[in-house]
Amino acid sequence: MQRWKSVLRTPLGLTATILTLAVLVLAVVAPMLWTGDADAVDTDNILSGPSAEHWAGTDNLGRDIFFRTLVATRLSVELALAATAIAVAVGLVLGTASFLLGRRSGRLVTAGINIAVAFPGILLALFFAVVFGVGATGAVLAIGIAGAPMFGRLTQTLVAGVEARDYVAAARVAGVGRVRILLRHVLPNIAEPLVINATIGAGGALLSFAGLSFLGLGVQQPSYDWGRLLFDGITSIYVNPAAALAPGAAVLLAGLALNLLGESAAKALGVGVVGGIPALPAVARVAPAEPVAEGAGHEGSDLVLDVRDLEVTFPGPTGPIRPVRGVTFAVRRGEAVGIVGESGSGKSLTALAVSRLVAETGRVDAERLELLGHDLRGPDTRAQRRLLGTSLAMVFQDPMTSFNPTRRIGGQLAEVSRHHHGLDRRAALGRAVDRLRAVRISDPERRARQYPHEFSGGMRQRAMIGMGLMGSPALVVADEPTTALDVTVQQQVLDLLAAIREQDDVALVLISHDVAVVAQVCDRVLVMYAGRIVEDLPAADLHTAARHPYTRALAAAVPDMETDLDQPLAVIPGRPVDPADVPVGCAYAARCPLATARCREQDPPLEIDAAGRRVACWHPGESPESGIDELGSLAEVEAS
Template sequence: MSRLKSVIRTPVGLTATVLTVGVLLLAVVAPILWSDDADAVDTGNILAGPSADHWAGTDNLGRDIFFRTLVATRLSVELALAATAIAVVVGLLLGTASFVLGRRSGRIVNAGVNIAVAFPGLLLALFFAVVFGVGATGAVLAIGLAGAPAFGRLTRTLVASVSSRDFVDAARVAGVGRVRILFRHVLPNISEPLVVNATIGAGGALLSFAGLSFLGLGVQQPSYDWGRLLFDGIGSIYVNPAAALAPGVAVVVAGLAFNLFGESVAKVLGVGVVAGIELPPSVPAMEAPPPIDDSHHDADDVVLDVRDLEVTFPGPAGPIRPVRGVTFAVRRGEAVGVVGESGSGKSLTALAVSRLVGDPGRVDASRLELLGHDLRAADSKLLRKLLGTSLAMVFQDPMTSFNPTKRMGGQLAEVARHHQGLDRRSALARAVDRMRAVRIADPEHRAHQYPHEFSGGMRQRAMIGMGLMGTPALIVADEPTTALDVTVQQQVLDLLASIRAADDVALVLISHDVAVVGQVCDRVLVMYAGKIVEDLPAADLAATARHPYTRALVAAVPDMDTDLDQPLAVIPGRPVDPADVPPGCAYAARCPLVTDRCRAQEPPLEADAGGRRVACWHAGEPVDIEIEDRQMVEVETP
């Protein structure tokens, strides 16, 4: 209410509100007050000009044109709003088809929308008017369906811009269905432009009805709207111009009122107002996770088992494989770091594990299991519940990790309400408890705040708290500290470490920062060009890495012993383009140890007696690391 008052205080907002309320009030009271005056026939005063008795003159039956214009407000507004409602509903269905049905099924709908938008709206309205027949009903359907394609294309564009945000991915990881995500997370974030265009559409519908009625395709006698009055008044325009001017001015004023009011209301929409909820004194117990049959993994206590993972996208010159045959396993309580340059396939691997690679991407693997459940299986309630309660995803940018239109407590509580069946109060109590568990001060108050009221570090901790709403066995953290300052980075890393230690949770930490991974993780996977090139204990990362790329990554990170008088070490060249991976070793063009065999044969990822895996024909050989001024510094390997 306070935000609405602030908009009304502005000149444009106040003018728009007064005009809109005036038009709507007139639509209600005018037929009640002046219907008799509007229908009164005075044959002695036919086609009279404006006077004190008849402000806009009379028509060919002596009826007062001014009163008829006032009474026609109801029918004109009702028909315009009905047509706008049809355009909005049909447009929303068309615009959200790709999101709800999937890209392949929605492609046919989108093609139809694009074809319809290519035609002028008035031409479509005339076409539908002929199809549905002459009259008010046919005109409503015609104008509504004619406006739907443009509204649908706008909706499709807005949905596409929001559906790629992290908070939508988080809802998918939580196992929330597409329809619920659409209504809870997507539509509230695009409501402002939709409201503006809907109100503009209402003004346009008024004009369209006036046009159809003027052409004789809309409202028929004895009913009348502003368009019908225009049609009647145009015949006597040379005798009494006011006969056409009065309904024309009414159309302009009403259209302007709707447009200005939509612009004003849009400022207060998009952030819903949720009443405060009194928290119960106790935190409800969590529902037990779904039963898992993982007897064949008991020996190794494997949480995540990935074998021969590939992610493929269509490309102009053929399929592109950003992830090529990745194999690894994560055990309960283990922390595995994944490092590599941008484009190496780290994040895509995490998205594939979380079932977040959508069309046109394709995920293939000989095995992809979480707690013994096959993640390659078709979508089901059990699988969504497993992902929602046993897998926690922490995204890179904390600002985009949450829906900006929802309060933080409600967003965390969604997991408990959706999967544990808790009521609103109990779910919110659980959310407050989880916010307290991730060290957010005053969680009762913070639960009723919006994401923009949190700092970056608090948002990231809240994201971790969302993952803890269930009983996660695995946390996948994709660059969780990139957007944070150094102090907050350490706090987030300490929080992840404490959660892992307290609940024996497995952790997959994706990062560019080799030093962070070496500090937090037990084991490190080094990725290059979509493949794992080395798998080794984190403690051995700095001292005994065997792959030239791993050693180059380590050397490129300055430490306390770095000579500040010397240029920093760099990795020469550029990462491999996934669309053009060369034969042989993908790192060959940048490797100082390269030989003809490297360029011709791709080295396999082989394990040594200690279980360390490396894919290199020259593993462990001394390598020179290039520095900025192109001098060479030799790095020995024990």
Template sequence: MGVLRTPLGLTATVLSLGVLVLAVVAPILWTDDAEAVDTSNILAPPSSEHWAGTDNLGRDILYRTLVATRLSVELALAATLIAVTVGLLLGTAAFVLGRRPGRLVGAGINIAVAFPGILLALFFAVIFGVGATGAVLAIGLAGAPAFGRLTQTLVASVAARDYVAAASVAGVGRLRSLFRHVLPNISEPLVVNATISAGGALLAFAGLSFLGLGVQQPQYDWGRLLFDGISSLYVNPWAALAPGIAVIIAGLAFNLFGESVAKAFGVGVVGGIPELPSVAAHLDDVAPVEDAGHAPEDVVLDVRDLRVTFPGPNGPIRPVRGVSFAVRRGEAIGVVGESGSGKSLTALAISRLVDDSGRVEADRLELLGSDLRAADTKAQRQLLGTSLAMVFQDPMTSFNPTQRMGGQLAESARHHQGLSRKDALARAVDRLRAVRISDPETRAHQYPHEFSGGMRQRAMIGMGLMGSPALIVADEPTTALDVTVQQQVLDLLADIRAADDVALLLISHDVSVVGEVCDRVLVMYAGRIVEDLPAAGLESAARHPYTRALVAAVPDMATDIDQPLAVIPGRPVDPSDVPAGCAYAARCPLASARCRAEDPPLVTEPDGSRVACWHAGEPIAIEIRDRELDHELEEVEAS
């Protein structure tokens, strides 16, 4: 164990074990000696018979100090248990209860933490009354806010991980997700800080007893012995020194042991592809859907006027503004755009993974004909858990690092399909084999860190295939992988589409990847779809200046290596400050006064594609600027 490898850790461990052993054996061995009254030997100084002298009833002070170890440690541990339990309840409230109740609890924690712990302890001691029980409750509740703040911070950091989102997609409830995915990943810092808190609780309890608010006669702990010994300090100083030294040693032991554990753990304290209908046919079929109120049978996902809004300091922020599209069985649609264009947030809204602070609205949002805008129900969670597969961007954060891969894949099968543990694990092994992971029986019993990045990504796809998904939403699935592994993942997704007629929504910033894999491409800018066209026409048939700029910015074998790489001038629009008119106007070489005043609608062209631009298809004299010119322009603007 790493704690024992350092002198400090070894010393702290020995001291802590010594205190705990003493708490067990001292009352058994010396209780009679500690309570023996000798009125002929009152307030005697230290001697060979009484090493620390006697008190005002002639009782041996050293024996009483040793026997008091048990009550002192028991009360300190009881107070720590209360602090940890209440702190966990407070710290996990936002995750379990949701945003609004969580904010109220968080505000309460912030207010409580603002007060010194000793003041809170004294406040609660007055409420619960004098005595050991009241003091335990007072110290425990006084320590809960600090532990709750720590728990709240740690839970928030883990709740944002992809494997927690994946559990939500699979239909795992918040409470189950808390115990299965969140708490195991924050247990180390919590245990470390709880250990250190035990030392603080011991000192605090001694302080309350010393003030006369803790243990009362005839019981005694170290604080009570200090209270009794202070009156005879000038006659026999050891009456106060003996319990005082015991408090210091025990407090140091617990605190140093906790710090040693923290250092040891590295924890800070505190067949073929089916023939697809043409794009024009898609749009012709989808257009009357709004009037009929029902989607065609082959439409897997139907999205109409999707809007996502978050509160902001200067008013609501809408990073997704009226997105509409449909995905059919076996169809692959790519969504491209720069960072901040709303691609990933659109996918999260479809999957019902938008944070509680966000509001998702849509005229229609249906998966296999089921309305995803409806209230969260078991049937809806089962639909999302079995018919929608989510492949996240970072494969390292897609899995819970504390659980074996097979168990994580099996969870959704047990939860939604009612399989036994054995059958679900067998299904997980079969799915690992299906995504081309060698020796799946062995791999199923390994942890995520034992998988390579490409294997984790394939295993993530395998998790989605535990059910019978009709739609795979892949959010930047190849970003963190090398080129060879990227191609393997893309080939795997293509094979799954061909084999099971699964629809694919592929989100990427790489136009070349989308052009290779997808049938259609949706180009997003500032939260809107600005162009919808066949993937085969990206290089030759793109009509929006932004789409053409994205394509031109991708180097190919014909790119002149002696020239600067092409870039799109300017910066993407801030969702909190979207200008009037066309959001791309400030960066567009074709922009006119009309572009800056009127936002162009998404219009269906004769060929079935859609584009939102007042100058769609017009030639661009200067397609894009080079980096040096862009830099010069920025300097001129700054001056």
């Protein structure tokens, strides 16, 4: 319901709704009020033009065309709705038949629908008009049945989409019958698009009716709808153009109203929230309450990446949402830094902000954001793109979508060098082959000529890394590079990243939800929670010397090959913080066994110690009195 209301919030949606309502009200009211006026015969004014008495003139019996057009609204709308109802009903039966009948019979129905769809609708309508006889009933059946295949096809597609979902499989496994699954699981989940398309279909039916009546195949005398009035009016168009224009305009307006309503509803419901979101106000940056601790007291020349107080903000329906809230870290040459955290912790957005890939609606603010000493905060200039293109390599999670499927791998790699280094086609392709060899792809000359779909997932991910190596990157940012890969392939990709790092002294930022992967590959780990770094520690200390209760819980929650089988796994009660609703105080307090009143009121600053380790906690290193929370208190916390 809430979502349907959002339709009214767009100007187009509002206009279309008002127009549609006006047409419907007119359909109900007009025949009651004006039937007398519409049927009154004025023998003095036969076939007259527009006048003060008859706004749109009169017909061959001297009846007022303006009133007749108003009164005809009811019949026109009724017929259109009846035809749409038939189309929807028949379409639903056809569209769900293959779901109900099972594979073999379903295929026959599908074939039938496909053949019916291929026929032009108007031809079908004419055919049915002949079969059912000339008149309103025949026309309704004709237009209804002609519209059914399209609707059937749509239903079928939507049903197929829902059918593939696991909850339908789950219901099947539970022994729920097909009809019941259809009624309880499938239809409710496809109702929205169906209603929208039925609305658009009603607009179309209205127009088809007018067309059919205009051809003399629809409504017959003495009844009249807009098409019939148009048919009558067209004979005298040279005498009184208004006689044809008035019903024509009515058809146009009503059809337009229904179509626009359907389309604006589709747009609003499909996209989610449309419009209504205010642009981000230029907020003055609040200076951090305490001086933010820096990575360590190292020299600036050694830094590859220097990020201070990074914030990423997106506009939200109820105000700006800030998924990254002041992140400060530095990466030195050749260093491997891991960022771990749960989904929604802001770890991926931090990486995207560094590579300037945050979606356009988002805003990136930082006190400092430097790659190799160059400020990345400025406008998107050619020089900056070149710097990012050659010094920074980005590896994404899903190797299936990071290449253009229609172009050869070699060409896609070569493009980087042609664009940024000005190499010619031949030289660039040569370098691409060389880089593919560097990422251990066998037979690189042949592979370079292949398309992405000919590569396996692991090879594609290696090719992606190879693309990053076309320049001479000082930093590789890898965002969950192995999550989509199998374990044995994961190891190859991690080994490759390690080798690249060693060979060329390249710095690596590895983002992962997997503590074990990060601990294996990285020197240092940043633990993020609710858009902030809560701990920064050497990877070797992750399981043994972590001081933040979240880090310790995260490390203990994942079973490894040495986990004690007699103990339940440590769990973190509650759920991660929603970036739209970050609590005051320490964001982790609600899930923390150490939380005190102070934690709930004041957000702890990220403090640095002598060894360069950082932690944001009021109780660093303390252990909870009652051991780590187990399932009993978990239920309690989640129930609250």
